[in-house]
Amino acid sequence: MALILPAIALAAFITLCYAALCAASPFGRCRRCNGLGFALTTDRKGRPKRGKHCRRCNGHGIRIRTGRHIFHLATRIHTDGTRTTTPTTPTPKENLPWS
Template sequence: MVSLSHAMPGLIFITLCYALLCAGSPFGSCRKCNGWGAAVRQTRSGRIKRGRECRRCEGHGRRLRIGRRLYNATTRLHREGTAPADPSRRSH
């Protein structure tokens, strides 16, 4: 069995690679429509036809990665927490 101390460098490497992926390419293809933006169907005559718009990605075929969503949320939380106080909202 592999100990935790032996597995840590690999886990850190994988995490850093995913962080770089989220920074460089924040959008991934939608898993529901495989990046098509709609369900592809085949008519009775065999012709391929675009189906209804994908509800998950709203027809764009791209989704924001989970890691990028977490980064955006923590950045927003930090920005709102360290914002200077608005002088017009001070109570006397």
């Protein structure tokens, strides 16, 4: 029972630190290409050379962090749920004989 409070405090501290990191730097390096934007290959002599274009990050070398993605998703859901819509009144149509 005595270890529950410090564990909760530690979890809250880690969560707040990650939220601050996502607010300060919303993008991280791409895990597939390590932020280069392309894969490294070697030539026949063993020297590194530029490889194929990274399809995961589209060659930019950055990705959006998971916390920032969740924040954007929550913001979008909240905005869609609380958006006020003005009631539209149907416009009167003319009674034309050919329509």
